């Protein structure tokens with residue numbers, strides 16, 4: 064894939080992102096580096112990068128797709144329902160469990176994504 068300026072800018076944003084930005088977030092951040100970039104270009108570029116397998120979208124509970132660079136390190140997500148923050152986690156014991164479940168059902172696991180939706184135990188309002 065040819066590295067055009069919009070592709071370089073958007074990929075850079077996603078590589079630096081600690082969160083899982085939506086297309087709108089990416090557009091807002093892209094504007095800071097590349098004033099002339101249009102919404103259409105951002106969406107088109109995201110689709111191209113996704114089709115090429117360089118980035119991937121996760122559709123969490125919301126109807127917004129959140130993007131991240133395709134990770135060599137598989138991981139699962141916990142979504143904080145109060146702040147919409149996305150926390151990445153990986154537990155080897157859990158990975159093993161997923162494989163065992165597939166195996167018990169007569170399959171070899173190819174991929175698995177787990178999303179935990181939760182409320183934080185911290186900052187809990189006590190009455």
Ligand SMILES: [Zn+2]
Pocket residue numbers: 083131138139140151
């Ligand atoms: Zn992630």
